[in-house]
Amino acid sequence: MSPVFEHEIRVTWGDCDPARIAYTGRLPWFALDAINAWWEAHLGGDGWYQLEIDRNIGTPFVHMSMDFRAPVTPRHRLRCAVWPSALGTSSVTFRVDGRQDGTLCFEGTFVCVFIIADEFKSQPAPPSLRQVIAPHIPAA
Numbered sequence: 001m002s003p004v005f006e007h008e009i010r011v012t013w014g015d016c017d018p019a020r021i022a023y024t025g026r027l028p029w030f031a032l033d034a035i036n037a038w039w040e041a042h043l044g045g046d047g048w049y050q051l052e053i054d055r056n057i058g059t060p061f062v063h064m065s066m067d068f069r070a071p072v073t074p075r076h077r078l079r080c081a082v083w084p085s086a087l088g089t090s091s092v093t094f095r096v097d098g099r100q101d102g103t104l105c106f107e108g109t110f111v112c113v114f115i116i117a118d119e120f121k122s123q124p125a126p127p128s129l130r131q132v133i134a135p136h137i138p139a140a
Helices: 026-043 048-054 127-136
Strands: 005-009 061-068 078-087 091-100 103-113
Touching: 005 026, 026 048, 026 061, 026 078, 026 091, 026 103, 026 127, 078 127
Parallel strands: none
Antiparallel strands: 005 078, 061 103, 078 091, 091 103
């Protein structure tokens, strides 16, 4: 397995609620931004947009699960470790762990399926994407 990919996010005051911590709804957004950055880093280009527009491959999410461990604030950069944890016949599961100043703030699992974008029809994981994803899945 290659090293885990890390995406840095600058959390701002506008991401926060009156309790001075990130709005709960921003945490999945941060995780999805990190997954998109993983695609960008491993495919080149602009991640999901490139998949959808240039390759006609959609990856809608069918499951998201997050556990919150510590508050996220603007005090430190949010570092999101991202890696694919499973690759099925027609799906990929990503893991995202978000940390600030060394503290685990959230961990999540995100499953998306592969579709033919302009038909919104299921398809097996394209071989070209399998070649990109498979080497990054940790050994069991």
